[in-house]
Amino acid sequence: MGTIRDYSALANNILTEVGGEANLVSFSRCATRLRLVLKEVPESAVERVKNLTGVITVVLSGGQFQVVIGTHVADVYQAFSALVDSDTLTNATAEKKRPLDAVVATMSAVFAPVIYVLAAAGLLQGLLIIINYFSVSFHTTGTFGVLNFISWTPFAFLPVFIAITAAKHFKCNTYIAVLCCCALINPDWAVIAGKIASGEGFTFLGIPLAKTVYTSSVLPPLFLVWGLAHLERLVLRVLPDVVAPLFTPLICVVVMVPVTLVVIGPVTAGLANGIAHGYNWLFNAAPPLAAAVIGGVWQVIVIFGVHWGITPVIMANFDMYGRDSFQAFQTMAVVAQMAAAFACAMKTRQAAFRPVAWSAGLTGVFGITEPAIYGVTLRLKKPFICGCIGGATGACVASFFGSYYYAYAGLPGLLTIMNAISPENPQSFIGEVVGLGVTVAVTFALVFMVGFTEPEMPENKQNTPEPRAKENMPTELVLNSPVSGKLVSLSEVNDETFASKLLGDGIAILPDNGVIIAPCDGEVASVIDSQHAVGMLCANGAELLIHVGLDTVKLQGAHFTTLVKTGDYVTAGTPLIQFDKEKVIEAGYDITTPVLVVNSDEHALIFHQQSGKVDSGNPLFSVA
Secondary structure (H helix, E strand, O other), rough: OOOOHHHHHHHHHHHHHOOOOOEEEEEEEEOOOEEEOOOOOOHHHHHHHHEEOOEEEEEEEOOEEOOOOOHHHHHHHHHHHHHHHHHHHHOOOOOOHHHHHHHHHHHHHHHHHHOOOOOOOOOHHHHHHHHHHHOOOOOHHOOOOOOOHHHHHHHHHHHHHHHHHHHHHHOOHHHHHHHHHHHHHHHHHHHHHHHHHHHOOOOOOOOOOOOOOOOOOOHHHHHHHHHHHHHHHHHHHHHOOHHHHHHHHHHHHHHHHHHHHHHHHHHHHHHHHHHHHHHHHHHOOOHHHHHHHHHHHHHHHHHOHHOOOOHHHHHHHHHHHHEHHHHHHHHHHHHHHHHHHHHHHHHHOOOOOOHHOOOOEEEEEEEOOOOHHHHHHHOHHHHHHHHHHHHHHHHHHHHHHOOOOOOOOOOOOOOHHHOOOOOOOOHHHHHHHHHHHHHHHHHHHHOOOOHHOOOOOOOOOOOOOOOOOHHHOOEEEEEOOOOOEEEEOOOOOOOOOHHHOOEEEEEEHHHHHOEEEOOOOOEEEEOOOOOOOOEEEEEEHHHHHHHOOOOOOHHHHOOOEEEEOOOEEEEOEEEEEEEEEEHHOOOOOOOOEEEEEOOOOHEEEEOOOOOEEEEOOOOEEEEO
16 A cells, blocks of 8 residues: 555545546545545556555445545545535536445445544443443433533434535535524424324424434435435526525525425434334344344445445434444454454564554554455455454354443444443443454454465555655755745635645745746656646655645636646756736636645744745745
8 A cells, every 4th residue: 555645646646547527526535435426437547546655445336436545534535625626526427326326425425524523422422331330320420411411412413414414415505404404403393292292283284293303313314405405406596696595595494394394304214213123123033143144244345335324224223222233243343354454464474564464453443444454354365254254253142142332333343342331231241342252263263274375565656756865865955935925824824724734834925926936856746637736746755735826726727837747857946837827816716825845744844934025936944
């Protein structure tokens, strides 16, 4: 895989290899993957993207081109977002998805952005379970009360989180979506639903209302936002522009909320509950069989990227019963791949492969198994199968103890086993621990007995700069201003990506002219298709990004001309970009130009000047 050094370069290279923005329908991310929906998959794109440094592998599944990156996926996604104008993307020219593909794409897009929030709340619930187990009076204290309501907050307001992520996925107004979903969890509706449940009749326009409540619900708000997206587009086409901003929210909320209360809510909640009842029936009828299937097959489901589809079923179990066996067995599958990676690290004779296996297994401790699967176990084939067998065996053993999870685990794994603790069911936690012990023991034993073919360790892949002798690398490099203009602190740049330094530290310039020059000697590492930005690799390893203007990617190259190409070696003062400053401003764009050191976490920046005017070619800051 290699180490990611320049997230912007990696994002740009991925976009280039998949056919550019013109071939992109939509993009999203989950905990470890950049998920792209393409109009078509270019020939050899899979292999070419696989060979990029920082990419673990590529999976074609669920109608998506899934780039498995690992824990740095958020950084790559942020850089990818800066390259692509999401507003211009459309599904109009994309191939029609199969229903299953559409469901998988929607679930991953909706749940992935909030999974760590849910996981954090689940860990807090697990810690409270442990404390209550050893201190029976703790639950009566104010400390417990505060921490307890904090831990339940993301679940109580889950429809609001879904409104935000689903609105982005379905491309509708986020604030209208939040308004509609907030109405579903309004305490007044909970009171009305309680009266309906007690036998009192309530109607809307003569139509009886159901007793369904929507706290912690998944499918009702999801389908609400889907319907909202269609209704909003219809309303915007019909209403005159002068009244649309006021009447669009009004019409949408008075239509979608009642429709959800009358139809969408009862039907979708019933669907999720029905599937949950079906799984629970199998579990009650044959616990070892249900456990073995989940413990053995779950990681195969993860490979195909369709694992988000089970989330509504798990949430339905917690909503109906306050517990769930699926996640208890899912934990065995996760720990099994972790153990298989560790076993490979201990058994391998390849010194270069050993740290890869150790680090991949370590991510499994936190419930993320893609690095272990793609980097180690599936790559070696036999260890993956050993892990599946170990997971199935451990889950089967845990089922005999009646193990459940009593708090939701966003990322089931070794750190979430405390969620199996219950004073009413003490065997649950014992079974989970014993099952995990069996899982690890069986997996280790199988890997050491069956063995594996030692991997060939490849040379560094593309994107990795040629190593330089340390003595030849300058310890400090002076960067000159690439353009004349007024200096602007990054914190004052009207773009959160730059202002928060997500793409690196540096400074911005409000240009006086339309020529960007190289601030130092170096190699052109990347050239953006829309010609408004250039990346450079300097002699001391510093990676620069010069980004002309904010949101200028939307101009799609208009008024910009790149004067160099990727791979060129340039000297300080070489013209890199020429742009028509006046026309860019007339088009409504801010021409503030950030000059960033992308890998600033590896270097110290010493500013020569941070305010006032600067001339092109004069010292700007030093990179040590």
